[in-house]
Amino acid sequence: MAEAYPAEGRPRRRGRKLLVGFVVLLLVLAGLLVVADRVAAGVAERAIADQVRQELAKQDAQSGAPKVEIGGFPFLDQVLAGKYERISIRLTDVRGNVQGGVVDVPRLDVDARDVTASLDTIRSGRGDVVAESVDGRGTVTYDSLAKLLNRPGLKLAERDGNLAVTAPVDILGVKLTVNGTADLTVNDGKVALRFNDLTAEGLPNVAPARTLLSNYAKSISIDVPLPELPFQLNLRKVEPTPEGLVIEADATNVPINSAG
Template sequence: MAEAYPAYERRPRRRGRKVLVTLVVLLLLLGGLLVVADRVAAGVAERAIADQVERELAKQQARSAPPQVDVGGFPFLTQVLGGRYERISIVLTDAQGAVEGNAVNLPRLDVDARGVRASLDTLRSGRGDVIADTVDGTGTVAYDSLAKLLDRPGLKLGEQNGKLVVTAPVDILGQRLTVSGTADVTVAEGNKVALRFNDLSAEGLPAVPLARTLLNNYARGISVDVPLPELPFQLTVRKVEPRPEGLAVTADARDVPINQAG
């Protein structure tokens, strides 16, 4: 009888461990289901935002590959209940806008909206404003598109050592010469890029004042303010920078209704 007593006491401990293991498994399963539900809800929101962006691009007579949308922050459902979202990122690739009838290619445009405010009723009904505290955008304008806006046959733009470089065939005093040089690039009012070609040269340029005058006139003719295509989300260009892949554009906006792009 003395040996059977300890065996009798071990059974409740085993039952306790089984109950604890079962409880942990149930909590893990419940947590997994909540995570899945959270991600499903975020996915629905991302598709809805992507559809809205496509519609707004169409209104601007622009196009791109299907937008890639990511709703940041976790959990998503608590953000829905609070009516405020940490971050919404939108990536547009192979985008194309129009400027004065010419197509302008933007291989990539990244948009990052922070502090997005949207009530649950707005999400349910689709009515009302979805406001972002800040929207930042970075994009790239293809050099061939920018060159077309200058409307000079044979003109080509590129980047070298962080500077915008140009080459173009030009007729000077009956000779066909290749002009080359660099430009200063800045932001001009109205979402325009100011190009100022101050240092052009041409191999074989006749050593006469008239030849230099004609070359300077050509430089002034391509030193213009080039308009960029309308950017979504009221983005205003703040900085432009020549890079090997194209002209990098940085833009931003404040207190923007992101459900009414443009």
Template sequence: MTEAAYDERPRRRGRKVLVGLLVLLLVLVGLVVLADRIATGVAERAIADQISQELTRQQASAAQPEVEVGGFPFLTQVAAGRYERITIGLRDVKGTVEGNSVDLPVLDVTARDVTASLDTIRSGQGDVVAARVDGSGTISYDSLAGYLDRPGLKLGERDGKLSVTAPVDILGQQLTVTGAAEIAVSEQGKVALRFSELDAEGLPNVPMAQVLLNNYARSISIDVPLPELPFQLTVRGVTPRPDGLQVSADARDVPINSVS
């Protein structure tokens, strides 16, 4: 056997060992990733169950919460006691405020910079705190119109404004009133509606007709209370959208092991 053949055999053995080590490394990485994803899934389900329980306490209902714990690896975050973000998606939220039904087709919440010690995770005792929580939800126009309590009244979005259409009897004539509202968040956290740009085609050209139209505008200019939001969220702004009134909210230094 030649000297070259002897040299080739160790090289082959070396390559086989190297390939074997690489395969073993990939398997170990895969197992670590799998374990990390399993742990993440357990945490996400636990958070979803807690939120469902809190919604029930608030006499509200929704589809099963969609929870995602962000950042990778998850187990490293557990060991450090700090999590990058936790996102929560709620769909078809239904609640009651002052006897009126409130529908939020969408409510998305993101908690950032969440801290929780390993002992807290193990025991379930102690504080889990988010440095910042942001929320964005949509209130259906039908729910909003329910507070105005005017038969036939419809709300929507037109040119970025909250629009209204409603049948109104003025001086014995059935007219269709149209217009837009200024909207804002009041100091009490309610949605303030102010209808000051109403018109009605065919409105009689007499002072009393305009007085009646103005009275109608004042009657539907109200402050609409919002349902209690989770995570101590405070409403900061409202924007009309085609699918409903979009509400933005936030909170700081929020304990999230109780979502009330």
């Protein structure tokens, strides 16, 4: 009678099934941790967005709903450490009152880096949330700038990397179209527009006509008062683009939960 031996492959198959099951369990647990991490981040993002809305209201500014994103992964590790790599805030359709006029900023992006906030502050909403550095980039529409200049028919646009102006004028009874570009600088937190070289085809070649054109250039050369920027941002650069006048600002050691 032949002696029966256990199948050699059976323990291997059983061990392989256990290994596969263990790997599947780890993947499920990892997936649950990722979901929990993202849920926690979402709660924090909504809380920060609500604080930003409140601060904008204090500044008498309007905007669309803020969109907040907390960078870095995993989020829960950052909570335990009380240190966050990056918090990005996007504001759209920002409008702020400036000396009776309105400046439109279709989009303002703010990046806060190396943000410190204790676990107790995140949980209670009390305490300081401080960013080591904050950078902001926004776009001011040319239409709102033109309204501040208050010259009928005046239009601003980007041309070859410069801020260009076109406007109808009446000089010595002659209707002309003025063209030119502006020098752009940042002056004491304001955008300085200086129109130094304006031309007008058909301008009478007499001194009074040239003086009137020069005076017109001076009248539209102003320091543009921008709305107060959130997060203590200080204007440092301005650049004309096809979409509008792009402004860049920054700040250091900023309490971002009291943006005013």
